[in-house]
């Protein structure tokens with residue numbers, strides 16, 4: 001129940017919206033972290049449009065419907081989620097707060113919200129899953145060219161009770177994030193890319209769309225030990241796991257990799273693809289037996305100029321035609337936006353940066369605050385629009401408004 005319904009004061013009078021949370025968080029992060037978390041690729045136009053796309057739609061509220069009892073919950077991976085909102089996987093939460101992903105997952109449990117854990121987390125997947133039995137956790141996967149490392153990670157996730165793997169498919173190469181490059185981002189000591197510490201002699205990471213000069217030199221020297229030639233002239237990395245060596249995988253493809261991944265994950269974990277942006281790829285996902293789709297452009301961090309996720313959503317929903325679930329992320333900062341995404345056919349939404357801002361602001365408490373703000377706003381939106389169940393939210397509740405102000409029904 002939202003604070004207004006209980007006649008209570010909100011938790012933090014200085015922070016009543018995600019926009020306010022962003023401002024507070026900016027003061028709690030060092031420049032390197034703030035730049036890394038907040039920026040998009042290139043000019044950042046896709047990052048911006050992910051949010052502004054929502055203002056092309058307006059809500060058609062229905063009235064006199066008795067909205068005294070509202071159920072905002074949905075079922076995901078057999079568990080009840082308090083709202084159709086999850087925490088999107090994002091790398092290195094210890095940059096925001098020393099408690100890192102462990103604080104985030106505790107907040108998720110408290111809020112009854114699913115969590116996606118990045119392969120590049122600063123806490124191990126076991127630490128994150130500890131004490132979370134029955135809670136919906138998924139592991140985001142960068143499928144490495146070095147299969148053995150990915151295979152081991154998948155086995156560990158299975159053992160720890162993760163419900164699904166989200167294969168990120170929008171990073172064949174790293175997008176160009178200029179601040180990251182300029183800052184020569186380095187994960188500060190003592191933090192580590194925790195999931196790979198055991199099978200890696202080092203796990204510090206310097207990254208960027210292009211490798212800084214000093215790193216290129218280091219890499220050249222270590223080519224013989226840190227990789228091999230695939231016979232087609234490509235260098236396949238095998239050394240310590242870093243962003244720029246291991247996350248991007250230009251060889252990923254539907255035919256070979258999805259069936260391999262399904263074999264590895266089956267039967268305990270589902271295989272989802274994260275980073276679908278077209279109907280064509282949604283069809284291929286269904287054909288290849290993927291269990292679900294996340295419509296995503298990586299929060300505008302990969303291909304700048306790509307369609308805003310809300311704009312891509314309708315054609316993907318149409319292509320999936322109810323055969324597999326369709327989730328969406330990107331630019332969601334308000335409960336009304338969650339409502340609009342669901343009205344356009346998404347089954348569920350994931351939220352990235354606002355959670356990191358919450359974590360930077362107040363650790364676990366800040367993530368709880370972030371999730372409560374979004375949940376309360378979503379609940380209120382449902383009531384004011386005249387809906388009492390999540391399934392009630394359909395395109396009947398939206399109109400589209402074009403640049404000249406012309407309104408059309410969907």
Ligand SMILES: Cc1cc2nc3c(=O)[nH]c(=O)nc-3n(C[C@H](O)[C@H](O)[C@H](O)COP(=O)(O)O)c2cc1C
Pocket residue numbers: 036037038050088089090091118119120140168274296297298299300301329330331332350351352353354
């Ligand atoms: C700092 C940061 C790190 C991220 N790391 C990952 C990652 O490791 N794997 C991944 O698939 N997506 C990653 N993402 C993308 C998110 O999962 C998600 O797609 C995106 O943040 C959604 O957009 P939003 O931040 O506007 O909500 C990251 C996003 C951010 C902001």
Ligand SMILES: CCCCC(=O)C(=O)O
Pocket residue numbers: 091120171174243247248298301
């Ligand atoms: C591909 C790099 C790993 C982290 C990540 O996904 C991001 O920073 O967006």
